[in-house]
Amino acid sequence: MPLIEVTLTEGRSPEQLRALISGLTRAAADAIDAPLQNIRVVLRELPETHWAAGDVTIAERRAREEGTP
Structure with missing residues (x-):
């Protein structure tokens, strides 16, 4: 059974x-x-504040790209 x-x-x-x-x-x-x-498929959705790479969350990265402090 694939997961x-x-x-x-x-x-x-x-x-x-x-x-x-x-x-x-x-x-x-x-x-x-x-x-x-x-076949089983599990989707886990996380807020952008709960996912980080290089000590920067996705929310922080997007804010920087948009020029928001």
């Missing part, structure tokens, strides 16, 4: 998330010939 886990920032529409689930499921089925009913 695909994805962590991404919040802000996508339910339709976008549904499309992601479908695309990942199809990709796994095609790649490893797994039955669709056996």
